[in-house]
Amino acid sequence: MKGTYLGEFQELVLLTILVLAENAYGVTIQDELGSRTGRNISRGALHTALTRLDEKGFITSEYGGATAERGGRRKRFYKVTDSGTKALEESKMLRDQLWSEVPQVSLQKAGN
Amino acid sequence: MKGHPPKFWTTLLKWFCQEQLFEELQGDLEEVYLRTLRQTGQSRANAFYRKQVISLIRPSVFKKPRKFQKLMMLSLFKMNLKLAMRNLVRHKVFSAVNIFGLAAALCVSLFMVNMIYTGIHIDKQHQDANRIHRIVNYVTSVNGGKQLYASLPFQAIDILKEDIPDLEQVTHIKRGFDGSFKINGMSIRVRGIKVDSAFFDIFNFQVIAGNPLSIFSDINSVIITDEVADRCFPGENPIGKQTEEGFIVKAVLASPRKKSHLQFEMIGQLEKLGSGRTNQNAYEHQLTHYYSDYAYVKLKESSSPEALDAKLESFSEKVNTLTNFDKHQYRFVSQPLTNIIFGEVSFNEPGTVVGSDGLVTFLVMITVMLLLASFNYTNLSVARATQRTKEIGIRKVSGSSNGQIILQVLCETLVLSLFSLIIGLSMYKAFSDDFMTLIPQMSKIFDPQLNLNIILLFVGFTFITGIIAGTFPAVFFSKINALSLFNPRIKHKKLSFLTMRKVLITFQLTLSMFCIMFMILLQKQVTLLKTSPKGFETENRFIVRTDLARATLMKSAFLSVPGVEAVTLTSDIPGELSNGGVSFFSPVDNDTSIIVSSLWADEAFDEVISPKLLDGRFFSPDIVDGLHKEVLVNEKLLNLINTDLADAVGTVLKDRQNEYKIVGVLDGMVSHNVFMGSDLPFMIISGKAQYKQSILLLKADAGSLANTMTGLEAAWKELHPDDRFLPETLGGFLERPMLEFENIIKVLRFLAVTIIAISLLGQLGIALYNAETRTKEISIRKVLGAQLQSILRLLLKGTVIPILIASVIAAPLAHLLFTQGMAASFRVPLRPGPWLFIQAILLLATVILFVVVSQTWRVARLDPAQTLRNE
Numbered sequence: 001m002k003g004t005y006l007g008e009f010q011e012l013v014l015l016t017i018l019v020l021a022e023n024a025y026g027v028t029i030q031d032e033l034g035s036r037t038g039r040n041i042s043r044g045a046l047h048t049a050l051t052r053l054d055e056k057g058f059i060t061s062e063y064g065g066a067t068a069e070r071g072g073r074r075k076r077f078y079k080v081t082d083s084g085t086k087a088l089e090e091s092k093m094l095r096d097q098l099w100s101e102v103p104q105v106s107l108q109k110a111g112n
Numbered sequence: 113m114k115g116h117p118p119k120f121w122t123t124l125l126k127w128f129c130q131e132q133l134f135e136e137l138q139g140d141l142e143e144v145y146l147r148t149l150r151q152t153g154q155s156r157a158n159a160f161y162r163k164q165v166i167s168l169i170r171p172s173v174f175k176k177p178r179k180f181q182k183l184m185m186l187s188l189f190k191m192n193l194k195l196a197m198r199n200l201v202r203h204k205v206f207s208a209v210n211i212f213g214l215a216a217a218l219c220v221s222l223f224m225v226n227m228i229y230t231g232i233h234i235d236k237q238h239q240d241a242n243r244i245h246r247i248v249n250y251v252t253s254v255n256g257g258k259q260l261y262a263s264l265p266f267q268a269i270d271i272l273k274e275d276i277p278d279l280e281q282v283t284h285i286k287r288g289f290d291g292s293f294k295i296n297g298m299s300i301r302v303r304g305i306k307v308d309s310a311f312f313d314i315f316n317f318q319v320i321a322g323n324p325l326s327i328f329s330d331i332n333s334v335i336i337t338d339e340v341a342d343r344c345f346p347g348e349n350p351i352g353k354q355t356e357e358g359f360i361v362k363a364v365l366a367s368p369r370k371k372s373h374l375q376f377e378m379i380g381q382l383e384k385l386g387s388g389r390t391n392q393n394a395y396e397h398q399l400t401h402y403y404s405d406y407a408y409v410k411l412k413e414s415s416s417p418e419a420l421d422a423k424l425e426s427f428s429e430k431v432n433t434l435t436n437f438d439k440h441q442y443r444f445v446s447q448p449l450t451n452i453i454f455g456e457v458s459f460n461e462p463g464t465v466v467g468s469d470g471l472v473t474f475l476v477m478i479t480v481m482l483l484l485a486s487f488n489y490t491n492l493s494v495a496r497a498t499q500r501t502k503e504i505g506i507r508k509v510s511g512s513s514n515g516q517i518i519l520q521v522l523c524e525t526l527v528l529s530l531f532s533l534i535i536g537l538s539m540y541k542a543f544s545d546d547f548m549t550l551i552p553q554m555s556k557i558f559d560p561q562l563n564l565n566i567i568l569l570f571v572g573f574t575f576i577t578g579i580i581a582g583t584f585p586a587v588f589f590s591k592i593n594a595l596s597l598f599n600p601r602i603k604h605k606k607l608s609f610l611t612m613r614k615v616l617i618t619f620q621l622t623l624s625m626f627c628i629m630f631m632i633l634l635q636k637q638v639t640l641l642k643t644s645p646k647g648f649e650t651e652n653r654f655i656v657r658t659d660l661a662r663a664t665l666m667k668s669a670f671l672s673v674p675g676v677e678a679v680t681l682t683s684d685i686p687g688e689l690s691n692g693g694v695s696f697f698s699p700v701d702n703d704t705s706i707i708v709s710s711l712w713a714d715e716a717f718d719e720v721i722s723p724k725l726l727d728g729r730f731f732s733p734d735i736v737d738g739l740h741k742e743v744l745v746n747e748k749l750l751n752l753i754n755t756d757l758a759d760a761v762g763t764v765l766k767d768r769q770n771e772y773k774i775v776g777v778l779d780g781m782v783s784h785n786v787f788m789g790s791d792l793p794f795m796i797i798s799g800k801a802q803y804k805q806s807i808l809l810l811k812a813d814a815g816s817l818a819n820t821m822t823g824l825e826a827a828w829k830e831l832h833p834d835d836r837f838l839p840e841t842l843g844g845f846l847e848r849p850m851l852e853f854e855n856i857i858k859v860l861r862f863l864a865v866t867i868i869a870i871s872l873l874g875q876l877g878i879a880l881y882n883a884e885t886r887t888k889e890i891s892i893r894k895v896l897g898a899q900l901q902s903i904l905r906l907l908l909k910g911t912v913i914p915i916l917i918a919s920v921i922a923a924p925l926a927h928l929l930f931t932q933g934m935a936a937s938f939r940v941p942l943r944p945g946p947w948l949f950i951q952a953i954l955l956l957a958t959v960i961l962f963v964v965v966s967q968t969w970r971v972a973r974l975d976p977a978q979t980l981r982n983e
Contacts (some may be wrong), residue, residue: 015166026140044167051172063136069117069146071287073139 006058007086012017012037013049014058017078025064025075050078058084117145121165129168130175132764137168188516192523200531206496209877210489211532213870214577218536222562222570222867223547224474231453231466232561235372238316240410243280244449245270245417247407247424248458252441253707256940260458263287263452265402265442268431275430276423278415283310285406287462289380289867291355292836293344298358299836300740301339304378305462311379314410317372322351327381334359335379339367360378368463373452375463402440406462408449421448432929453557464556477863481583484623484867485532486581487616488874489525493585494613494880504589514590521589525582526575527581533574534832537567542557549857617878618914622962624871625915625922627864629952633930634857637942641852646687646782652817653684653842654810655825662831663806669827670810675820677811678719683712686721686847689783689794695747696765696772701755705767708749709783709794717796720811721842728776731798742798743772746781749793772797785849786939809842869958875960877912879967881906891976898974907968911960919953926952 006014016032016108017024026043033041053059080088125141126134142166149157197838200207238244252258273282289304309328317871320338327333334355341350342363353361361378368374411420431442447455457467466474544560551558580635658666663681684690694710718730723744731742743765750760756775765772772795783792812820821839828837861982890903927944935941 026136027143030144042167043137043144043164044173045172047137048170049169069143070139071142072515073135073142075139076136084446 006091007052008050009045010049010058011088011091014053014084015079017059017080018085018088022077024078026044029078050066052085056083056087057081058087115146115149115157117142117161121162125165125168129173133173136832137173140258141165143201147751147788158846161445189523190519193527195520196524196527200528203496205876205880206492206532207528209873209880210485210492211228211535212533213764213873214485214529215486215535215539216784216870217481217579218532218541218570218574218862218865219539220481221564221573222536223300223544224478224539225573226560226562227554227558228471228474228567229301229569230557231372231471232450234370234453235374235449235559236450237371238314238815241449243411243413244314245409245420245446246449246452247409247444247449249402249428250443251262251402251444260400260456261460262458262462263402263460264405264407264444265431266405266435268444269405269407270444271431272409272427275427278412278423279409280412281310281313281410283407283408284308284316284382285311285374285462286382286404287406289406290376291357291359291378293340293353294343294356300344302336302344302355302377303375304380305374305376306380306382308382309903310544312410312535313376314408315372317368320348320364320366320367321751324365324379326362327379328383329382330362331965332359333362333381335363335365337365337367337377338540339369340377347707347856355500369556373461373463373465373557375556377651381419381530403460404441414649417446417448423869431432431859435703441838452896454458464553466554466557480623481506481866481870482577482580484620484870484874486577487620488870488877489528489964490584490683491616491874492877492881493521493582494588495878499885500589501592504592508592517590518586521586522579522582525586529574529581533571537562547862548638550862552855553852563874566704583867599852599921614914618917620871621914621918621956622921623633623951624868626926628956629922629926630930630947631861631864633926633942633944635858635935636944636948637930637935637938638854638857638939640942641786641853641938645780646846648686648723649811650687650843650846652812652842654722654812654815654824655840655842655845656808656810656828657838658806658808658832660806662937663808666828666831667832670808670824673820673827675813675816675823677813678716679811680720680809681714682717682807682809683710685842686711686723686809687761687782687842689792694767694795694797696767697768698720699755699763699765701814706752708752711796712799713796720809722783724779726777726779728774730776732775738799739769740771740773744773744776744778744796745774746778746783746794748791749782749795749957750777752793760959782939785846787849787853787857787937788939789937792937810839872959872963876963876967879964882910883967883971887971887974887979890971891974891979894976895980903972904965904968907972908961908964911964912957915953915960916956919949923949923953 012033013029016036020028021031026046030041030043030046031033033039033046050059054061059078059080062077064077066072066074093103122138125138129137141161144164145157145161148160149274235241235244246262247264247269248260248262249264250258251261256703269282269284273279284307286306290301291304292299292301294300309325310326313617320341322335324335325337336350345353350361350364355361355378365379370375409420413418424446428442428444431444448651453465453751454468454471455465457465457469507517509522530590542560548558548560596695635733655718656670667679667681670676689711695705695707698704713731715731715733724746725744728744730744745760747757750757753763753765755763760774760777763774765774778796783794810824824839825837828835884905893903893906927949930944931941
């Protein structure tokens with residue numbers, strides 16, 4: 001286990017799962033992430049991120065019903081666990097805190 | 113539109129993807145695939161699918177051996193080992209046959225591998241060994257062919273260094289510097305070489321005591337090896353000891369034995385006048401003496417062997433323009449020091465080499481031996497397949513994969529090979545000394561001691577053999593279809609391996625047959641060579657070597673010894689003439705000169721060795737040493753000068769000064785030993801001039817040899833107070849090449865016996881197996897009324913047919929190889945008749961049938977009531 005550190009991509013995946021709510025499975029996460037970030041995300045990269053999140057206990061998953069459009073294969077739906085939500089909150093708090101302490105001047109310079 | 117994602121990529125995904133992930137991942141990919149298909153068409157969809165599958169090739173998706181599986185593997189391996197051991201113990205005979213067969217093969221291979229290993233490592237101890245080369249030369253003589261000589265003309269070495277600037281060092285080595293130490297009244301002979309000081313710059317032989325370079329400041333000093341020091345002066349300081357010839361030991365070097373191809377026990381110096389060069393007579397300065405001088409060079413770092421060879425070519429041309437009495441043509445080439453042992457074989461080697469032929473022989477022997485032993489294993493394993501199919505079937509039904517079964521059989525083979533290796537190594541230890549005495553020459557360079565490297569090399573070797581031997585049965589077992597074993601409705605596939613087995617058996621038998629035929633042919637050839645007439649008498653004839661100054665006096669002294677019937681003074685030993693020696697103008701056209709072998713002898717020649725004449729007479733008793741000489745010639749010489757036997761006597765052959773008048777034609781007198789091919793033309797010349805060496809040949813009365821010898825020694829001591837009396841029998845001298853040949857035959861016989869023994873073991877195994885498995889069949893046949901005779905016939909059919917096939921293949925092969933390869937170079941080649949081959953076939957067939965019948969007889973005689981009691 002690589003501890004409970006949340007990588008940037010993993011954080012995005014977690015948030016996407018939350019956004020998609022009941023309909024979060026491989027294809028929808030991939031689409032949603034792709035359209036929001038404009039990045040081309042491969043299924044392989046997504047799989048690795050999901051595996052890591054699963055290992056850290058931030059998500060759980062269960063199979064849904066079989067659908068014809070998938071060659072009869074079942075979907076695996078992902079859900080964010082409580083510790084996942086907590087990790088997201090901590091991450092957000094850390095960022096907010098950092099944001100609040102950034103002096104206005106340097107922001108302007110960076111913006112230019 | 114309903115499509116399917118590309119099948120290949122799906123299969124690939126399924127192959128590498130963990131099972132529990134496949135459903136989700138493939139489902140996702142297919143969903144996107146179908147969507148893309150609808151939106152943008154098939155090719156895009158395919159490309160997308162492919163890309164996604166490739167993106168999934170990552171560690172988190174791969175199947176991985178998890179801890180549980182690793183544990184399984186370990187326990188499986190343990191179980192395999194246990195199974196292997198149980199199988200070995202349960203089938204004791206089978207295991208013993210295989211283990212001993214393989215052990216014998218490994219033992220022989222170990223000798224060969226060790227020889228190759230030591231051969232490769234020899235002469236590596238010298239600093240910059242890769243820059244050291246030996247200069248050798250191809251000598252083309254006028255009447256003979258082209259031969260490679262390791263020794264060079266004396267004169268050429270002198271000009272070598274001046275002419276070729278690429279050489280950093282040149283050392284001149286001269287062999288034939290022998291001496292002796294007198295220890296407790298006994299002379300111990302020491303073989304030595306003479307060298308110049310560059311020798312010690314090029315070669316690094318370990319100095320044990322003294323300063324080797326000090327021999328160059330004192331002409332009467334020598335270096336000896338530690339081996340000589342231990343033999344002659346155990347526990348004493350060898351420095352300062354004196355040889356019988358008066359040389360004083362100044363230093364001790366480590367013996368070159370097993371370290372270098374150069375072999376010496378003593379080193380003298382070749383630099384100062386007085387010990388070496390002044391004794392060179394005019395003969396050597398005519399570029400004709402290329403028998404005892406060697407040149408080793410060290411290349412400059414900036415130069416290359418190719419550059420050296422190019423320069424040697426022009427050097428050869430220069431040497432060939434120099435005055436050359438025998439009109440030999442020389443072509444000098446370089447030979448890397450470390451390649452000498454396995455390089456092209458040359459004449460006059462200063463030490464012992466194996467040669468490229470030897471290396472090939474070693475490799476072929478290793479391959480043949482190990483193949484034979486592997487065949488035994490493969491054969492017997494497949495033969496036992498029917499017994500073991502049930503075992504394998506049960507394993508398969510309970511879930512073993514093909515790989516696991518292959519692993520198990522291989523494991524068994526490896527365990528068996530390991531036992532063989534242990535036995536092979538102990539056999540090697542036990543036999544290495546005996547083996548060394550079979551090859552006395554080799555023992556100088558070959559170290560029978562095993563070191564860790566060789567043993568490790570050999571363990572690897574054994575495992576490879578085991579895997580080769582085991583793969584076939586392993587794959588065979590794994591292919592067994594478990595269902596077919598238990599369901600009688602599924603037909604058994606016919607075992608095509610039966611044919612394979614027959615082929616292997618026949619191959620083994622053919623090889624054994626070949627060996628036994630070849631050995632019988634060799635034995636007959638040796639008898640033929642030994643009994644081949646020499647054309648003169650050797651019984652009770654002795655050779656005594658002296659020098660020209662004392663030869664005549666010695667002769668008359670010997671003549672007065674009672675028991676001596678006749679004495680003659682000659683330049684060479686009849687039956688071992690050297691090539692070339694006398695030249696004369698061809699009587700057909702006077703411009704070309706003909707060179708033939710020669711022997712100078714005085715008028716008593718015919719009395720001593722009693723040759724026979726076809727025509728004419730022997731030398732007249734009152735020949736004078738003049739320009740007119742009487743000669744006896746052989747028929748070959750008459751052919752060479754195109755003269756008929758009837759006209760031969762009286763013909764005069766001339767060179768610039770001398771006239772050689774033919775007075776007699778010899779009947780069947782041989783010119784050299786039996787191994788040098790057909791006879792050369794030669795002449796026996798009356799007179800004493802131009803003797804290269806002075807040899808007294810004596811004919812003694814058979815009655816009182818011991819007294820005669822004492823008399824001879826006393827007469828010798830009067831004229832040679834400092835020299836030992838060392839007579840040799842003429843017969844013994846001429847036998848010497850035969851002894852070497854017989855040593856080679858001993859080695860060959862050893863190998864042949866090993867090959868035959870391995871094959872016999874294989875036959876024994878098969879016979880045992882047959883006896884074991886066919887007991888019931890035989891009993892039923894007996895109950896149904898079969899006679900003992902017909903049962904024996906049935907059981908032997910499988911052996912007799914391969915023997916017949918083997919005979920048909922091996923006989924012509926042995927005949928061809930023997931008559932073309934081996935016997936062609938002998939003077940009296942054996943012309944083998946069919947009887948010899950029949951003899952060989954009968955011999956091998958008898959032995960094999962004995963082995964087989966001893967097993968089948970037992971089965972054939974069994975009481976059916978006993979064997980079938982429980983059925």
